[in-house]
Amino acid sequence: MQNNLLETFVTVVECGGFSDAQYALGITQSAISCRIRDLELALGYRVCQRGRSGFCLTERGQIAYEKACAMLRRVRDFDAELTELRDTITGELRIGVVDAVTSLPGFPLVAALQRFLGRKNDVRLEIVVASPTDLTQGLITGSVHVAIAPFKNKVAELSYTEVCTEGHSLYCGRQHPLFDASADAITPEILNRFPVCQRSYDTAAGPAFGSAFPKAVVANMEAMAMLILSGRYLGALPDHYAQGWVASGDLRTLDHPELSWKSEFHLAVRQSQAQRRAVELLVKDVLSSAGI
Numbered sequence: 500m501q502n503n504l505l506e507t508f509v510t511v512v513e514c515g516g517f518s519d520a521q522y523a524l525g526i527t528q529s530a531i532s533c534r535i536r537d538l539e540l541a542l543g544y545r546v547c548q549r550g551r552s553g554f555c556l557t558e559r560g561q562i563a564y565e566k567a568c569a570m571l572r573r574v575r576d577f578d579a580e581l582t583e584l585r586d587t588i589t590g591e592l593r594i595g596v597v598d599a600v601t602s603l604p605g606f607p608l609v610a611a612l613q614r615f616l617g618r619k620n621d622v623r624l625e626i627v628v629a630s631p632t633d634l635t636q637g638l639i640t641g642s643v644h645v646a647i648a649p650f651k652n653k654v655a656e657l658s659y660t661e662v663c664t665e666g667h668s669l670y671c672g673r674q675h676p677l678f679d680a681s682a683d684a685i686t687p688e689i690l691n692r693f694p695v696c697q698r699s700y701d702t703a704a705g706p707a708f709g710s711a712f713p714k715a716v717v718a719n720m721e722a723m724a725m726l727i728l729s730g731r732y733l734g735a736l737p738d739h740y741a742q743g744w745v746a747s748g749d750l751r752t753l754d755h756p757e758l759s760w761k762s763e764f765h766l767a768v769r770q771s772q773a774q775r776r777a778v779e780l781l782v783k784d785v786l787s788s789a790g791i
Contacts, residue, residue: 502574505567507534508546512564516554572642576775588620592777595627595634595646599720602739605663606764607788608647614784622777630700630718638769644778647785649762659765662789666738669758670750674730678751687757689733696723696732 507524514520517528524531532549539545546560556564575591600606616624627634627643631650637643639656653659671677677689694714715732717723720740727734728749736750744750766785768778 502571504534504538504541505571507531508538509564509567509571511535511547511554512556517549569640569642576641588618588622588777588780590775590777591623591625592781593625593627593637593642593644594781595629595637595643595648597631597634597648598628599737599740600647600665600764602742603663603665603737603764604739605789606647607662607785610788611781611784614788615781618780620777630698632700635767638767641769644768644775645781645785646767647764648767650765650767651762653765656770657767658770659767660786660791661763662766662785662791663764664761665764666761667735667759668738668741669733669753669755670727670736670741670745671733671753672728672730673749673751675733675751677733677753678730682754685753685755685758687755689753694732696726696734698723 507520510523511517511520511531514523517531520531521528535547535549542563544559545557546563547557548555572591594608596608601609627637629637631648632652634643634646634648635650635652635654635657638646639654647662649665650657650659675693677684677693696715696717697713698720699716699718715726717726720736723734723736724741724744726732727736728744733753738752741750741752745752766782766789768782
């Protein structure tokens with residue numbers, strides 16, 4: 500089931516204009532222009548400005564784009580559910596994870612994907628990397644089907660199953676004043692004496708970080724590692740992610756019971772939705788890979 504006008508509109512927005520969209524859609528720019536014009540006539544307002552000044556959405560066009568994306572996702576899921584009545588694994592499967600988890604010991608997704616993709620299927624797979632907060636919202640709205648992350652704030656609409664844990668510690672770079680400090684100098688009070696960088700989403704901060712005021716905020720682990728490696732900031736990293744830099748002498752673990760902690764990773768799905776077969780099978784494969 501397709502809506503050519505909405506599909507065309509969404510593609511044009513995602514391509515940034517008519518020129519690139521013609522290759523994605525396989526039709527001419529004039530045909531795209533006709534479809535956008537027909538959409539605007541049906542809606543009764545302009546969705547975009549186009550011309551020599553370039554392409555941009557109108558205010559109402561931005562709202563229409565967001566609603567069109569949500570509707571098209573629901574239509575594709577509906578198509579998949581109908582097709583699965585033929586006992587075929589098909590449709591889209593959107594999986595959400597946080598960043599820097601490939602090296603996490605016990606993280607079950609890679610093994611689960613090997614099991615899942617070993618079956619005959621016609622699934623279009625999409626992996627979304629985002630914060631736990633964004634993944635929670637995606638699960639609720641249906642833009643994500645399954646997510647694995649350290650969900651600190653759980654919501655009633657979702658079902659959670661713990662699948663693994665991740666160790667975190669405080670680190671400093673080679674150029675930091677604490678890199679050669681004695682073990683006695685490593686106390687929680689150092690968080691008040693040196694600049695600290697933290698993630699914009701606070702999912703795994705240990706107890707000592709509760710009073711720390713970050714001097715820098717990052718959105719992902721790679722940015723966090725850059726700031727710590729600069730020698731100007733202290734920051735927390737997953738131990739598995741930092742291991743290589745510690746081994747090379749570029750990072751030091753600041754050992755102290757209050758500066759190390761563990762976070763629990765959970766597999767999360769919506770409770771209320773009737774799960775599609777692809778989702779059910781992936782959940783089964785994740786739990787099996789986690790030994791659950």
